[in-house]
Amino acid sequence: MSTLRGDIRSTDIAGIILRECAKRLDVEEALSGELDGEWEKHKDDSLMLATVSLILDLPLEDRLEAISDMLQYEGMRPGAILWLKDGAAKQIAGLVRETGSVRCSFVSSLHSMLCLGIGDNKPSQIRFIDHDRRVCEIAKITSAMMGLNVEVILGDPFQRKDEGEFDCELCVPPLGMIFQRQDEFSRSVGDWFGHSSRPPRVNSETVAIVDLLVNTKRSKCVLVVTGGALSRAVGVENLARAELVESGRLASVFSAPSGMVYSNMGINCAVITLDPLGVYHDKVRFVDLAHRNFSESSGRGRTEAKVDIPWIDVIDANEADGDITVDVSVAEIHKQGNNLMVQRYLTTGAGSKVSKFLEGYGTKTLDEICKIVRPLAIPRNEDGEFVVHEVLPGDVPEFGRVQKASKVSRTDQAGLRKAKNQQLMTGDVLFSVKGTIGVVGIVLDDIGNESDICIASQSFIVLRPAEDRLLSEVLYEFLSNRMVVEHIRSMASGAAVQMLNIKDIKAIEIPVPAMDEQREIKEAFDAVQKRVEKLKAMERELRSDRMANWPHMDLSLEE
Known part of the structure; x- marks a missing residue:
């Protein structure tokens, strides 16, 4: 696709190619014309047509990689798509794959939804819902490209105007979105927050937690949030986490290091799984995805999720290994102020060594x-x-x-x-x-x-x-x-x-x-500080001696 970039703006590449794919796959009637503008200008471009033919001839896994490549360029547009990275998207898809039906909400869930087109055990019913018309057009075309029969709905996922129950819900809420009006989410969520003339300002991650608690009682849920959502204590955030823990539905929390989840944003994230009401967990499994078993560097400091150890297998393992996973009781999580940061509970490494050191002394907070x-x-x-x-x-x-x-x-x-x-x-x-x-x-x-x-x-x-x-x-x-x-x-x-x-x-x-x-500790500290001062004096003397030599004596900036 790099050959197209000279004639077509990089932010338009995905829309043009996908619109041509829609024509070839006979899904034009399902579209509203959102992608027609740029496509009309370039629909006879020979390089574009050849690129589309090449993509549609690829095996499904390679085709998905091409779609992912395109939509990362789509992410450069205003109101950018936050696209999940390949490894993270595949692992998240693995958490929802073996279910009969799944509802995928918001644009960032799209990549994982498309991963369901690869391999066996595809859900029999898939719904995708987002409030953006362009995103919905892209979802219709890409799902057809991956051989998936997806019901695409234009609407706000939190308002719950689309009817039906699903075995699983995948929610990847938009980052940084603030809700200030009761009509921005469903009535049941509004009831949880309490109806008032001045409803609380809440972020999308808190709304997502409450939405899944009150509206998906019979569904397995997978929720992707930023790391901050695991511990912030502003407003109603801690109350939502407390109810999530108390519900007994919280099965696992995966902590992902910066840059592992989103392709165009380097932030710490977490993947949370909930089981249906009635499957009660008195312990929650915490998993550190920063460990080398789950992550690798792809160069330039970028972190990628490995795919050889499925995350779902880590949830299903009989026992936590104590090194990179730990099972924590609901009572302990409450004691820790409903903090869901994985590092809070892993007892190996620095935490265990410091604890062992402290055993030799009387301590005070x-x-x-x-x-x-x-x-x-x-x-x-x-x-x-x-x-x-x-x-x-x-x-x-x-x-x-x-x-x-x-x-x-x-x-x-x-x-x-x-x-x-x-x-x-x-x-x-x-x-x-x-x-x-x-x-x-x-x-x-x-x-x-x-x-x-x-x-x-x-x-x-x-x-x-x-x-x-x-x-x-x-x-x-x-x-x-x-x-x-x-x-x-x-x-x-x-x-x-x-x-x-x-x-x-x-x-x-x-x-x-x-x-x-x-x-004695103070005496040793004082001795080190005296040596530091001597070193500083030596450095000043060395700099002075150097400046007295050629050419510094004649070329000094201090004059």
């Missing part, structure tokens, strides 16, 4: 042993008479000693009062909880003064240990340990920007060695 300061935004005023220095994660050096703040702004008297309440003090430990999780710094010097205030950015929390119980240097050394950082990062949530929940932060267990041991 972070909020028991420290005052936790959460930095607030300071109002900026370019004409303000006071200067505020803000420490960013990038200001923290390798060995942690915070000595500078790269962000400088001005504020007024009101801003100064706010800044003073969070001014950094000697002994403060900084821990980043947003964005890059686990940057750890320690303040060893007086930084700032009455008119030049130094604070931490909102990416951090500031920890002030109770000095008579825990030395700052001990807290720094523990939190900056790579194994501990990896363990804490496993608690983070968020599809695009990773964040730690304050409840989880407060509950982090901190070892409290005897004070004699703490003093």
Whole structure:
């Protein structure tokens, strides 16, 4: 198809080729003309006609690959199709294949639906529904190309105006869509949220969870969501997850690393499976798809789903292996605030090693042993008479000693009062909880003064240990340990920007060695810091010596 791109815009390739395929497959009467415009301009193009002949002569599996290639270009159009990657689409299709009937909702379910055309055990009834006319046209043509008899319906899947029950529902809701009106989803979903003059603003993933709970009680369900939907506690999201867990229908949660699921978006995702009401699960199987058994790199840092181990076999296995899968009780999930992040429950790796280390000490939770300061935004005023220095994660050096703040702004008297309440003090430990999780710094010097205030950015929390119980240097050394950082990062949530929940932060267990041991730890820390300062002095001396030599002595930018 690369030969077509010189004459036809890449965003039009799929529509033109698919429209010609519709003509060849005698499905034109089912179309509404949505794809006719560009096709009319190029319907006599010899290269296009030859390409269509080539595609339709391919075996089904190769034909599906050609369709996938085309629709990734379709994804460049405004209102782009979020197309599932080949490996993920095939694995998701495997979760719904051996059912009598399946309802596929929203455009991103289309690739998995088309995968049902390959091999045996095809569902006897397939319905596809989406609210976009162009998408529905594409679904009609591509399903015909794959030899599938699909009922394509133009409509909003969440409104449930299409009638009928299905053995299985595959739902891949659009990302980032917000619902603010009751008429945007079915009456039963509206009843769950509660009818009011000001209904809650909810995202499509929460609506999808509620929709499947209240409208598919006799169906198996497969739901694809972003990683953030597993742990966010905003509005009604946690309530929806709590009811999902409490229903006993939740069978499994597959955690997919960034870039594994969508071809044109690198975000963490999850695939959730529900069984029909009446099949009660008192435990949920969590699966880490980032493990090498399930994923591989395709180059340029891209992650692909392997297809040699079917995901459905992992669900059906009698026992979890404890390394990449774990069975967690409903009671434990409730205890963890209905958090469905897989990393929360896998006990191997960093988590188990940290737990074993902590067994050798008395421990306290972070909020028991420290005052936790959460930095607030300071109002900026370019004409303000006071200067505020803000420490960013990038200001923290390798060995942690915070000595500078790269962000400088001005504020007024009101801003100064706010800044003073969070001014950094000697002994403060900084821990980043947003964005890059686990940057750890320690303040060893007086930084700032009455008119030049130094604070931490909102990416951090500031920890002030109770000095008579825990030395700052001990807290720094523990939190900056790579194994501990990896363990804490496993608690983070968020599809695009990773964040730690304050409840989880407060509950982090901190070892409290005897004070004699703490003093020894501090002495070792101080010795390392002295060596670091010597290294810095040597670096300055080396740079100075070099600049005194040719040609730097005559070609200096500092003049």
